[in-house]
Amino acid sequence: MITPGEPLASRPVPEGGSRVTIRIAGDSGDGIQLAGGRFAGATALAGNDLATLPDFPAEIRAPAGTLPGVSGYQIQFASTEVLTPGDRADVLVAFNPAALRVNLPDLRPGGVVIVNSTAFEDETGLRKAGYETNPLEDGSLDGYRVHPVAIGRLTREALADSGLGARQVERCKNFFALGLLSWMFARPLEPTLRWIERRFRDRPDLAEANRRALTAGYHFGDTARLFETPLEIPPAEVAAGVWRALDGNEAIALALATLAERSGLDVLLASYPITPASTVLHRTSRLEAFGVTTFQAEDEIGAVGAALGASFAGGLGVTTTSGPGLALKGEFLGLAVMTELPLVVIDIQRGGPSTGLPTRTEQADLLMALFGRHGEAPLPVLAPRSPGDCFWTVLEAARIALRSMTPVVVLSEGYLANGSEPFRVPGEDELPEIRPRRLSDPQRFEGTYVRDPETLARPWIAPGTPGLEHRIGGLEKDELGRVSYDPDNHERMVAARAAKIARIADDLPPAALEEGEPGDDLLVIGWGGTWGAITEAVRAERAAGRRVASLHLRHLNPLPRGLAELAGRFPRVLVAERNCGQLALLLRGRLGLDVESFTRVRGIPFVVAELRERIAAIVGGGVS
Amino acid sequence: MITPGEPLASRPVPEGGSRVTIRIAGDSGDGIQLAGGRFAGATALAGNDLATLPDFPAEIRAPAGTLPGVSGYQIQFASTEVLTPGDRADVLVAFNPAALRVNLPDLRPGGVVIVNSTAFEDETGLRKAGYETNPLEDGSLDGYRVHPVAIGRLTREALADSGLGARQVERCKNFFALGLLSWMFARPLEPTLRWIERRFRDRPDLAEANRRALTAGYHFGDTARLFETPLEIPPAEVAAGVWRALDGNEAIALALATLAERSGLDVLLASYPITPASTVLHRTSRLEAFGVTTFQAEDEIGAVGAALGASFAGGLGVTTTSGPGLALKGEFLGLAVMTELPLVVIDIQRGGPSTGLPTRTEQADLLMALFGRHGEAPLPVLAPRSPGDCFWTVLEAARIALRSMTPVVVLSEGYLANGSEPFRVPGEDELPEIRPRRLSDPQRFEGTYVRDPETLARPWIAPGTPGLEHRIGGLEKDELGRVSYDPDNHERMVAARAAKIARIADDLPPAALEEGEPGDDLLVIGWGGTWGAITEAVRAERAAGRRVASLHLRHLNPLPRGLAELAGRFPRVLVAERNCGQLALLLRGRLGLDVESFTRVRGIPFVVAELRERIAAIVGGGVS
Amino acid sequence: MGRGPTRKEFATDQDVRWCPGCGDYAILASVQTAFAKLGVPREKFVVVSGIGCSSRFPYYMNTYGFHTLHGRAPGVATGIKLTRPDLSVWVVTGDGDALAIGAGHLLHALRRNVGIRILLFNNRIYGLTKGQASPTSETGKTTPSTPGGVADRPFRPVALALAAGATFVARSVDRFGAHLQEMIERAARHEGAALIEILQNCNIFNDGAFAEVTGRAGREENVLYLEHGRPLRFGPDGSRGLALDGAGGLVEVDPGQAPGRVLVHDERAPDSAVPDLLARLDAPVPLGVFRDVSAPALEQVLRERREAARRARDGGLAELLAGPNAWTVP
Amino acid sequence: MGRGPTRKEFATDQDVRWCPGCGDYAILASVQTAFAKLGVPREKFVVVSGIGCSSRFPYYMNTYGFHTLHGRAPGVATGIKLTRPDLSVWVVTGDGDALAIGAGHLLHALRRNVGIRILLFNNRIYGLTKGQASPTSETGKTTPSTPGGVADRPFRPVALALAAGATFVARSVDRFGAHLQEMIERAARHEGAALIEILQNCNIFNDGAFAEVTGRAGREENVLYLEHGRPLRFGPDGSRGLALDGAGGLVEVDPGQAPGRVLVHDERAPDSAVPDLLARLDAPVPLGVFRDVSAPALEQVLRERREAARRARDGGLAELLAGPNAWTVP
Numbered sequence A, B: 001m002i003t004p005g006e007p008l009a010s011r012p013v014p015e016g017g018s019r020v021t022i023r024i025a026g027d028s029g030d031g032i033q034l035a036g037g038r039f040a041g042a043t044a045l046a047g048n049d050l051a052t053l054p055d056f057p058a059e060i061r062a063p064a065g066t067l068p069g070v071s072g073y074q075i076q077f078a079s080t081e082v083l084t085p086g087d088r089a090d091v092l093v094a095f096n097p098a099a100l101r102v103n104l105p106d107l108r109p110g111g112v113v114i115v116n117s118t119a120f121e122d123e124t125g126l127r128k129a130g131y132e133t134n135p136l137e138d139g140s141l142d143g144y145r146v147h148p149v150a151i152g153r154l155t156r157e158a159l160a161d162s163g164l165g166a167r168q169v170e171r172c173k174n175f176f177a178l179g180l181l182s183w184m185f186a187r188p189l190e191p192t193l194r195w196i197e198r199r200f201r202d203r204p205d206l207a208e209a210n211r212r213a214l215t216a217g218y219h220f221g222d223t224a225r226l227f228e229t230p231l232e233i234p235p236a237e238v239a240a241g242v243w244r245a246l247d248g249n250e251a252i253a254l255a256l257a258t259l260a261e262r263s264g265l266d267v268l269l270a271s272y273p274i275t276p277a278s279t280v281l282h283r284t285s286r287l288e289a290f291g292v293t294t295f296q297a298e299d300e301i302g303a304v305g306a307a308l309g310a311s312f313a314g315g316l317g318v319t320t321t322s323g324p325g326l327a328l329k330g331e332f333l334g335l336a337v338m339t340e341l342p343l344v345v346i347d348i349q350r351g352g353p354s355t356g357l358p359t360r361t362e363q364a365d366l367l368m369a370l371f372g373r374h375g376e377a378p379l380p381v382l383a384p385r386s387p388g389d390c391f392w393t394v395l396e397a398a399r400i401a402l403r404s405m406t407p408v409v410v411l412s413e414g415y416l417a418n419g420s421e422p423f424r425v426p427g428e429d430e431l432p433e434i435r436p437r438r439l440s441d442p443q444r445f446e447g448t449y450v451r452d453p454e455t456l457a458r459p460w461i462a463p464g465t466p467g468l469e470h471r472i473g474g475l476e477k478d479e480l481g482r483v484s485y486d487p488d489n490h491e492r493m494v495a496a497r498a499a500k501i502a503r504i505a506d507d508l509p510p511a512a513l514e515e516g517e518p519g520d521d522l523l524v525i526g527w528g529g530t531w532g533a534i535t536e537a538v539r540a541e542r543a544a545g546r547r548v549a550s551l552h553l554r555h556l557n558p559l560p561r562g563l564a565e566l567a568g569r570f571p572r573v574l575v576a577e578r579n580c581g582q583l584a585l586l587l588r589g590r591l592g593l594d595v596e597s598f599t600r601v602r603g604i605p606f607v608v609a610e611l612r613e614r615i616a617a618i619v620g621g622g623v624s
Numbered sequence C, D: 001m002g003r004g005p006t007r008k009e010f011a012t013d014q015d016v017r018w019c020p021g022c023g024d025y026a027i028l029a030s031v032q033t034a035f036a037k038l039g040v041p042r043e044k045f046v047v048v049s050g051i052g053c054s055s056r057f058p059y060y061m062n063t064y065g066f067h068t069l070h071g072r073a074p075g076v077a078t079g080i081k082l083t084r085p086d087l088s089v090w091v092v093t094g095d096g097d098a099l100a101i102g103a104g105h106l107l108h109a110l111r112r113n114v115g116i117r118i119l120l121f122n123n124r125i126y127g128l129t130k131g132q133a134s135p136t137s138e139t140g141k142t143t144p145s146t147p148g149g150v151a152d153r154p155f156r157p158v159a160l161a162l163a164a165g166a167t168f169v170a171r172s173v174d175r176f177g178a179h180l181q182e183m184i185e186r187a188a189r190h191e192g193a194a195l196i197e198i199l200q201n202c203n204i205f206n207d208g209a210f211a212e213v214t215g216r217a218g219r220e221e222n223v224l225y226l227e228h229g230r231p232l233r234f235g236p237d238g239s240r241g242l243a244l245d246g247a248g249g250l251v252e253v254d255p256g257q258a259p260g261r262v263l264v265h266d267e268r269a270p271d272s273a274v275p276d277l278l279a280r281l282d283a284p285v286p287l288g289v290f291r292d293v294s295a296p297a298l299e300q301v302l303r304e305r306r307e308a309a310r311r312a313r314d315g316g317l318a319e320l321l322a323g324p325n326a327w328t329v330p
């Protein structure tokens, strides 16, 4: 057994050395997400590229110390581009036996384990985790480099005279661990110290305690020399500019503020709380100053109704939800299609069907977004590829909604919502122009459904405009806005609505490869949050000499032009997604493409290794 | 101008003579649907085959005499098989100017028009219909054989001493017209007289008045000799047995009673009214004696919830609705998929999207039925082909639901719901066995999701069974029914649910042609209520020497086995449907079939001629 | 406020498609008349409806209009009002629309006190779908969907609204033009949510549902007009009165005998004790304003917060996007 | 009724996943105890829930259970009860589940008087989704979704239930085991729908929301126990009492001074006048049965009709299928 403080000859990261994956795990009450988030923040500030994967296990806080109560946070960071949070961890920090048990399978062989040994002194804890003997003593951890650190006891000692109660002291453990990690990876403490100060402004006692725990952990690392020297991962080479760490839901909130500010429109975010979408509502509700009003409705239907009302009133209605909520909004989306009003609907997909795995990630709402309405009710569907891309995708969705007078669905994912990455903050000049085209001149009005020849959009007229009083609704209308049951009119209007959506593709960049080139042996097509894993896998396989290309779809409807032609230049096409083959069905159904599927539905993101294996199996040969 | 009573040399039906299409049209207040329905009933009793198309124009009763207020009823009947209500009418009965104006375009050139001339005496009526001059006098009806009959005045005269008020007398016009039609086509009056007696049991004065109007109309025909002799259409040669006239919604109600009676299960029909589904609720609510309980819920969500509760309780839950309602039930269907309970959901499709054309027919809910839920939530989807087939399809849906423990969606259409046809009443021995397999022996219980090896269904256990208390819900579960967030378990369960649905195909007849044979030049594939029109068109084209075959899908999910192979034996495949190509997308997406689409979205059924034209254009050549 | 549009200007050229004789015609006329009296420009009105006969209303009003989904008008109206507090936003709904599928939305709109005015056409039946029972249909009523008679007990819309905390609740009758117009004007002037239950005759599927109120005798005998500061008297020459019964309920008294006991109507009472009692009264039928109290309207609260936040804002979009922890790569 | 199962037998082997200290634990214990006292076999119980912390309840009850969808338990429970009137059907729901997304369903279930018993855990917050405001959150409360404070006014669940015509409405508190058990037993014995609002502490997101009732002093000072036939007295030694104020409301009186004026609680009063007043009372907080009146339960009405129809049936399936107008082709 290795005792604390025993110096190790090597650094914690064996291969490469400039790329590390850490996982911190403990009880839901241990503040794991907070410690992880702070570590990510400091890592971003240190200039590394990174990707994170928070993992809150169950919807209800389980009793302390049990397996279902374990919370985890994984981060991969490097001096080079980072596209995924990493398949397996190099370093695992386990706060208690349950955390060790749950997370050990995800540690690479030979990886480093830092365990809070205090939590292993107690029989109950071991029993709750299902250990019959103490894993720190029974040799079951041979093959890993284990460093027991008495995090609990050391924190207590550091805060002995803090005047805080035992429970509060206990809750500072995470900052001790954060201090230790900060030392190990040479992260500066300042950003965290500043954060503590801001956060606990009203509780100087807590601020002081956390500060002390943090520095105690840092000094412990320095003194105990778990590793010979801290591992410094030099900053990644990234584009010049202002950078920040950003998660997907925060990115959406920022996009909404940007939208309001740039367009001058009143933006109404009307939502009903649901995991993992709720934090968009929380964050946006602090952005009133930028012209975004938030409204927590009584349910998802009330929410989308209010959003649509806002758009009718000449503002921009937005609603955020997850799968079950989107299922409820279907009827209203049909009305939005029929009345041709702008609307942005953001679905943060989670594991389904039904209540499913509410805290897990999945991509299985694509066909619902496309087809989950009665009648012929086409609308654009978009998906962001990374946390920071949520910002750009929501802006793009709003652009389309306003330009084409249509509801637009954005499909984010739990993985993007909670995961974070460095994000280059755009300057004013890099933000798109958003010019809502509202009609206010009665002279220029020809009819409620007389369309713009370019976009086929109908005019948008805000109530309050004199002389343009008009009525819209869910009944079929003729061009002049009168209710019409005429068969030919109906057929014309159905066709016009479809043509309007199809035409959006005119305005989009044509299909283009992400990696590789036409003529390679295989094209991998993906969409949404699998971008990082697919890109990493394809790059690695290319590096290994395999001729594989990739293409990633942001626009799922309409599909970009030239997609069928481009895909047709590859002998085989593999669609990789986290569902049972929804995009594959769409590509076959819409474009007649002959595609194969690679799908996993496990509530977690792709593992790069499994993708590589499949690619290698198809392309065969391979060198390196 | 032709004056009433002038005898015509020819019969009203020029071609063939054994096949007639009649349309009766008037104001919504004129009792058109009733007269049409009674005529159809008498025609069925006379042994003709027939198909009907009621057409209530708008959802709100428009002011009397206006164009939007016109109500119509079309019937085609013949001595040979009748598959559609007919493209164009041979005879039009118009109760007022508006009815004439709206319906004239659907009369074949040279067709017979019987107009209620009383309604043309009055300026306002003409003006409301947009006639500047009287069409009976201005020559605009040249080219038709027009018979003005003073239906209004003659009815008034017939009821002069009835003691009824003017308004009530006015409302007997439809029976006068019915009498006239009965004479013209040699329909016996007895069934109608019996019906009047039953219907007006509590109002002998009204019974008497309607009886008198009916016989007055009949005698008028005989006396006035509009035609030389009544046209007798001999009975069609149909299978021996007991026959009746049946519309699609009545057929569903009868199926539910049959289900309850044959299975011994308590059937709960929980619905919320919506056009055109409401009459299923109305009719079923009179069938309590057969073990069906009806429940009008506060909305569609409450309705499907109650239905699912009934199934959990060990009964069979059924819910009926139309598109907007199905959109609202999506979340609950996901729960039904997850909890693997039997449930029958019947969507009587109408014109969409949104409120759309609520009284019209369409087939545009297919993709919503298949995909309108978040997550991977596959379920079986079926569609009846004719009004009477609604009976069989609902029984088949229940069989699948009970056998495979799954919700099943049945897609009927407004056209089938309101249209009627002769239906051979099945004997007891022709009705399927419906044996719900409920588990009540704790010894035989292995786990809530331990599946039957044949059907992959989980056991169905009704509350009240001692020793088998268990809990189900929307969260992902393991085989033993415990909540599980395990990634592998989730993937296994997703796959198991999908496999269960796919396996239903084992139990279905393989894909088979309706008309024609493999190797023909073209295969036309259809589904649902277009069966009659497609079959008629294909038969006609075959008769004209074109090598065209047809195949009609009752099972949309899973698709019948052998479909791809069979379709592959045709050089061209045309999918004909009343939407923008939903089945076509499915066949391409699921089977990789290379199909073309023929679609119309006009809120009305296919016109046989337009189908024939398209077929001829593809197959080309053609003889005859 | 300048000269407003005339009553006629509120009419559209669409054919009105209600059944001849339907009570909705009279309501339409009253709304147009009342709107004209408000002196608000036509373009400032928005009429939002759900689905039902009543919900065809917007098509006949030459204002902005939105015919939405069954039961969902309150949410849409809320979104409009939050976006444009300057607009006069009206919801037209039926008893099925508002109280069956839409019950939750209606009560939440009232709870929020969002400044929308809701006209609930209560004909105690589903008109548009041809006569099924609605949540206000009487127990025992036979309809196509309840051939054995309605088995539920009806909702009382006014009681529910009061229980939801509504700040303005009134009742009127389709045919009582002057009274209805007055109610509409009062609702228009109220801050926050206002609900008017309008008893409406569906002469096709539920003819005479309110005959006891609208018939000549009925008007005299069965109607109790609620007037602020006036005693609760009804019947010929106000010969009957209502008083508290001492057990928390109401009792009929003879005002001649005990004039002091007759309750004086106080629509502004901070609690809703008496309105609650009146809301449950079947005979006589109270018409008028049950309650009219003031409370901040949601749209105002949110606007003020937004303006305060705007004033307090200490950075522009650039600062927001960068956040407190940005770093610069040169 | 034979010997029923014991309290312990109602526990499942699932780990209970509420936060340590959550009020839901105490409620679970009380429900298990009360169920054991009912003498009903375990397999006859069905516990149906929506989604929320509270709605995890069925997993911990060794009975039949159905964890359904957010807000939708009443419909499912209704379907169960209509199909199997012999079962004891319980709904467990939260304030968000029952009163936000599920408000319409809840009120309709009460209106229908379908024989389901509803336990509404009111912690005045959304627990499961981490602390957003619920429809019972106080105006001004700051939560993650309302950083500027809740702008709406809270619903009062008891008042809404009474307005919907509920035949049994009670209130209790998570920690008041004996009282809560009594309420549960009373609800179990009621015919038709029964609602119990249970004040429940969420110690994570809304700790102490009911401290004024559950604290030692609070219990004495602020709780008004409603007991049928007993005067409405509260405070130390019942030193305070409630009486009618003569204007339709309630007023506090000193029972020593005016014993005759103190209202005597009548849960069976046919009207709900006094219960309505009590439902709106914030201090003292009434606990106990507000109302318990009898009315036919929906499932019984429908069953009787079905049996009557069965008896009156004049033909079998063959006759039904053929209908009155069939003809025979030889």
Ligand SMILES: Cc1ncc(C[n+]2csc(CCOP(=O)(O)OP(=O)(O)O)c2C)c(N)n1
Pocket (backbone or CB within 6 Å): B272, B273, B274, B275, B300, B324, B325, B328, C051, C052, C053, C054, C055, C069, C070, C093, C094, C095, C096, C097, C098, C121, C123, C125, C126, C127, C128, C129, C134
């Ligand atoms: C989602 C949905 N469900 C059902 C319907 C059918 N529907 C339209 S109006 C209506 C009820 C109308 O009753 P009410 O609200 O009382 O209005 P009224 O016609 O009596 O004025 C129903 C059930 C619909 N249009 N949409």
Ligand SMILES: Cc1ncc(C[n+]2csc(CCOP(=O)(O)OP(=O)(O)O)c2C)c(N)n1
Pocket (backbone or CB within 6 Å): A272, A273, A274, A275, A300, A324, A325, A328, D051, D052, D053, D054, D055, D069, D070, D093, D094, D095, D096, D097, D098, D121, D123, D125, D126, D127, D128, D129, D134
């Ligand atoms: C359709 C749908 N919308 C939203 C959610 C998310 N959600 C789950 S529980 C809940 C509210 C829980 O609050 P409450 O009912 O008060 O229960 P508590 O957790 O406080 O016991 C919400 C919004 C969901 N599961 N489904």
Ligand code: SF4
Pocket (backbone or CB within 6 Å): B060, B061, C017, C018, C019, C021, C022, C023, C024, C053, C054, C123, C127, C128, C201, C202, C203, C204, C205
């Ligand atoms: S059905 Fe009734 S409510 Fe509807 S328009 Fe006709 S009379 Fe009016």
Ligand code: SF4
Pocket (backbone or CB within 6 Å): A060, A061, D017, D018, D019, D021, D022, D023, D024, D053, D054, D123, D127, D128, D201, D202, D203, D204, D205
């Ligand atoms: S969040 Fe609140 S209500 Fe939910 S389990 Fe924890 S303490 Fe209980």
Ligand SMILES: [Mg+2]
Pocket (backbone or CB within 6 Å): C052, C094, C095, C096, C121, C122, C123, C124, C125, C126, C127, C134
């Ligand atoms: Mg109504």
Ligand SMILES: [Mg+2]
Pocket (backbone or CB within 6 Å): D052, D094, D095, D096, D121, D122, D123, D124, D125, D126, D127, D134
């Ligand atoms: Mg709660």
